[in-house]
Amino acid sequence: MAHQIIIVSSELDLETERIINYLSSNYDVPINAVFFRYFKQDQQEFITRSWLIDPTIVEERSTNPSKESKREKWNGQDFVVNFDDSEYRNWEDAVRFGFVSAGNGNWYSRTLKSLFVGARVFCMIPKHGYVAIGRVTQKSVPLRDAEILFEGQKRKLVDCKLKAPNMVHDIDDLESCEYVVTVDWIKTVRKEESFWIKGLRANQNSAYKLTNQYTIEKVLEHFGLDESE
Incomplete structure (x- = not known):
């Protein structure tokens, strides 16, 4: 009989x-954590759910232990960034102005703080796939302080014409506001052209170290890039 461990929590310590x-x-332990968040907008009440690790990844690891049994070392530069394309952030904005956010x-x-200047990011849109590769140019800052270089001029991102209708939510609340990391994109595609095949790495953190060489190689190959870029 197969067993699974699921931790239910509003938040989780590091x-x-x-x-x-x-x-x-x-x-390959079938363990995961699920988070529930309550919020209210106008007269409507909502509960959202998010997983620490994509449940399909947990299932694949537990049923195919040999695939993940050998730990791969981190190369010191590569991260995955999950860009949740929604009312709070828009992928077209991210491409046009050069940033990721959460x-x-x-x-x-908080995991965006691990991204350092020069780090290489493999950006993916959850439930779609990988949409970009780029290099970090500025570390994580609150949206109100974020500056981007656009058409040769430095501008406040909050002053730019953004498609995301609610990106400026909670702008003066440092707990809930949007945090921004600026990126020099090497390759981007539209959300509809995202890349995903079985075996690519994914989890629910906004940013995390990419230690899976298979993912690195396949995404680079798909985007027509080599390891040096």
């Missing part, structure tokens, strides 16, 4: 998150 990812990635709570935005 140490517990590391343990869950370690057990899942290195020992917000609506510290759990979502």
Whole structure:
């Protein structure tokens, strides 16, 4: 009889998150965490759900232990960034103005702080696939402080004409506001052209170290890039 461990929580401390990812990635333990968030807009009430690790990835690891049994070392530069294309952020904005972002709570935005200048990001849109590769040019800052270089001029991102209708949500609340990392894109595609095949790496963190060489090679190959770019 197969068993699964699912931790239900409103938030998770960093140490517990590391343990869950370690057990899942290195020992194929079918363990995951699910988060529920309540919010109210106008007269409507909502509950959203998000997983720490994509459940399909957990299932694949636990049923194919040999595929993930050997731990791969991080190359010191590559990250995956999940860009949740929604009312709070728009992929066309991200391409045009050169950035990635996350917000609506510290759990979502805090992992962007791991991105350093020069880091290479493999950007994916959840439930779609990989849409871009780029290099970080500025570290994570609140939206109100974010500046981008557009048409040769430095501008405040918040002053730009953005398609995302609610990106400026909670702009003065440093816990809930949008956080922005500027990126020099090497290759981008439209959301409809996103790349995904079985075996590519994914989890629910806004940003995380990409240690899976298979993902690196396949995404680079699909976008017509080589390791040096």
